Amino acid sequence: MTQVTMIVNGDSRTASVPPETTLLMLLREHFNLTGAKLGCDVGDCGACTVIVDGKPVNACLMLAVQAEGRSVLTIEGLATQNELHPIQKAFEDQASLQCGFCGPGVILSAKALLDNIPDPSKQEIRDALSGNLCRCTGYTKMIEAIQESARVLRGGSADQAV
Amino acid sequence: MKRRGRGIACMWYPIGFTVAANASAAVVKVNEDGTATLLTGTVETGQGALTVLGQIAAEELGVATDDVHVVSGDTDTTPMDTGAIASRTTYVTGNAVRLAAEKAKAILFEVAAPLLGVRADQLEARDRKIQVKAFPQRFLPIGEVANHAQLIKGQPAIGSASWNPPTVAMDPETGQGKPFNTYVYATQIAEVDVDDETGEVEVLRIVAAHDCGTAINPMLVEGQVEGGISMGIGFALQEEILFDKTTGRQLNPNLTNYIMPTSLDMPDIEVDIVDSYDPTGPFGAKGVGEPTSVPTAAAILNAIHNAVGVRIMSLPATAEKVLAAIKEKKGRQPKQISAA
Numbered sequence: 467m468t469q470v471t472m473i474v475n476g477d478s479r480t481a482s483v484p485p486e487t488t489l490l491m492l493l494r495e496h497f498n499l500t501g502a503k504l505g506c507d508v509g510d511c512g513a514c515t516v517i518v519d520g521k522p523v524n525a526c527l528m529l530a531v532q533a534e535g536r537s538v539l540t541i542e543g544l545a546t547q548n549e550l551h552p553i554q555k556a557f558e559d560q561a562s563l564q565c566g567f568c569g570p571g572v573i574l575s576a577k578a579l580l581d582n583i584p585d586p587s588k589q590e591i592r593d594a595l596s597g598n599l600c601r602c603t604g605y606t607k608m609i610e611a612i613q614e615s616a617r618v619l620r621g622g623s624a625d626q627a628v
Numbered sequence: 629m630k631r632r633g634r635g636i637a638c639m640w641y642p643i644g645f646t647v648a649a650n651a652s653a654a655v656v657k658v659n660e661d662g663t664a665t666l667l668t669g670t671v672e673t674g675q676g677a678l679t680v681l682g683q684i685a686a687e688e689l690g691v692a693t694d695d696v697h698v699v700s701g702d703t704d705t706t707p708m709d710t711g712a713i714a715s716r717t718t719y720v721t722g723n724a725v726r727l728a729a730e731k732a733k734a735i736l737f738e739v740a741a742p743l744l745g746v747r748a749d750q751l752e753a754r755d756r757k758i759q760v761k762a763f764p765q766r767f768l769p770i771g772e773v774a775n776h777a778q779l780i781k782g783q784p785a786i787g788s789a790s791w792n793p794p795t796v797a798m799d800p801e802t803g804q805g806k807p808f809n810t811y812v813y814a815t816q817i818a819e820v821d822v823d824d825e826t827g828e829v830e831v832l833r834i835v836a837a838h839d840c841g842t843a844i845n846p847m848l849v850e851g852q853v854e855g856g857i858s859m860g861i862g863f864a865l866q867e868e869i870l871f872d873k874t875t876g877r878q879l880n881p882n883l884t885n886y887i888m889p890t891s892l893d894m895p896d897i898e899v900d901i902v903d904s905y906d907p908t909g910p911f912g913a914k915g916v917g918e919p920t921s922v923p924t925a926a927a928i929l930n931a932i933h934n935a936v937g938v939r940i941m942s943l944p945a946t947a948e949k950v951l952a953a954i955k956e957k958k959g960r961q962p963k964q965i966s967a968a
Binding site: 506508510511560561563564565566591592593595596597598599600601602603604605606607608609 | 673674675676847848850851854855856857858859882883884888889890891892894897
């Protein structure tokens with residue numbers, strides 16, 4: 467067993483796990499954060515995407531011990547008690563998710579993009595989502611919601627040029 | 629060199645099969661606070677069916693969609709539904725929901741009529757009120773009527789109904805019948821670039837016009853069409869299950885080599901919802917689920933033909949297949965030998 471300590475959604479968390487445990491299994495099985503999904507388990511589908519030190523990663527491909535001392539953001543860390551994060555709100559308003567399985571990963575890929583590029587082009591959004599597979603939506607309404615939430619996060623009106 | 633082409637494809641698709649029983653049932657009750665509860669056996673899979681069914685109940689009762697609490701997919705409590713299959717939910721379950729709400733509303737009208745001093749057939753349900761037609765200032769809040777129905781009249785406003793598109797047997801002599809109750813129609817146009825040196829196809833734009841009856845929720849219709857187009861693009865260009873011919877084992881059983889569309893493969897999509905009304909559907913609606921992915925591949929393959937003049941006769945139209953067809957076509961053309 468290996469002891470790992472990291473910042474998860476702002477709080478310091480520690481667990482003792484077998485060394486082969488992935489970050490995804492640590493989050494889901496030990497910290498009960500089941501927002502990140504186990505899809506393909508080989509880094510193809512992106513359903514397990516979380517943000518580690520500002521970068522989106524496939525949590526199924528990262529060992530828990532590799533996240534030692536680092537800062538991990540999962541979908542559970544986005545909304546507050548009172549309100550959804552603007553990206554989540556835009557996804558809800560525009561019906562950007564259907565079955566929703568890919569949703570947590572897509573939204574975190576979008577957050578990592580908007581943290582770095584506040585005003586992304588459509589192509590930059592497509593690039594950022596290219597590691598997140600979605601079978602339901604055709605990605606169209608996701609791209610629209612990310613453009614919309616980018617406007618909100620930059621401080622613009624939510625109603626402009628939807 | 630990249631060559632651009634456009635292709636068009638049309639389709640019809642049947643909604644509400646009639647060759648066998650195809651029933652949906654629903655229960656609607658109006659509560660004393662003016663909200664309503666809808667019980668349905670159908671299942672939400674993300675397509676927005678429960679939103680649409682809630683909207684249908686709300687429209688019939690004259691309340692807001694938010695006022696309708698939908699309970700679904702629990703065989704302990706909800707009535708029978710044939711299922712979220714065959715693009716039938718809005719049409720068949722929607723009709724059952726509308727009829728159930730209509731029955732609950734009839735009880736409210738019967739209770740409100742003497743209180744408002746009119747006949748029940750002179751009433752309408754709008755804006756959370758039971759009001760006199762053409763005299764909307766004479767009204768009672770719907771919750772007050774529901775409360776009166778329960779506590780004074782002892783006649784709670786509950787309606788239950790089922791709907792089954794009339795089953796039509798096939799004529800054993802002629803084989804003729806009427807297999808479906810209604811049909812939807814669509815046309816999609818694809819614009820593609822085909823690289824005539826590599827055979828690669830890029831879909832640039834798809835315009836999709838769908839007649840789904842009256843759209844109960846246009847945003848959800850768009851979502852269905854966009855999703856269907858992404859499946860159609862995968863069908864046209866990428867998705868193929870490969871088998872080992874001797875063992876029968878699938879060679880590409882994972883997403884590394886079973887390739888499906890990513891955000892980078894998706895073109896710009898324009899959705900046009902055609903103005904339409906089907907008198908047999910709830911508030912004129914038909915359906916939209918499966919039909920959305922029917923014409924896409926045909927439109928893309930027609931666009932490939934328009935761009936480089938080759939007909940691809942098997943799916944998916946991979947770069948290898950398109951390039952082989954282009955080379956074969958070139959080989960069939962007589963060589964131009966210059967006189968000099």
